Amino acid sequence: MEKPTPAALQSFEAAWTAAAAQGDGAVDRKRMFGMPAAFVNGNMFMGVFANGIILRFAEDDRQRLLQSDGIGPFSPRPGGNPWKDYISVDADQWGDSDELGAWAAAARAHTAKMPVKVPKPRKKKA
Secondary structure, three states: OOOOOHHHHHHHHHHHHHHHOOOOOOEEEEEEOOEEEEEEOOEEEEEEEOOEEEEEOOHHHHHHHOOOOOEEEOOOOOOOOOOOOEEEEEHHHHOOOHHHHHHHHHHHHHHHOOOOOOOOOOOOOO
């Protein structure tokens, strides 16, 4: 698994600032795949993977954004199945743009409409 690039980490911080300042729902930062991720009501809406910022969108918004250069479907494994609601935004191309912050806020708003995710209890070791 590729480690996040400095550009991706910097882009995540900027997008986090834009997304955390807006909207309803409890926003939290955690790690996913050992990389920074952002959650609203327990559901992930944004994260870092390699040199990309991954964002969760409704299907129509996702399809519209996939038409842009530097944006593609997100799959954590090369050649694997892409995650249904997520896109990957190239941090080198979009990382310092105002659009990335707006997209992060929109991803948060979309994800905040989802039911609250209740954490599953950990299984006891045998």
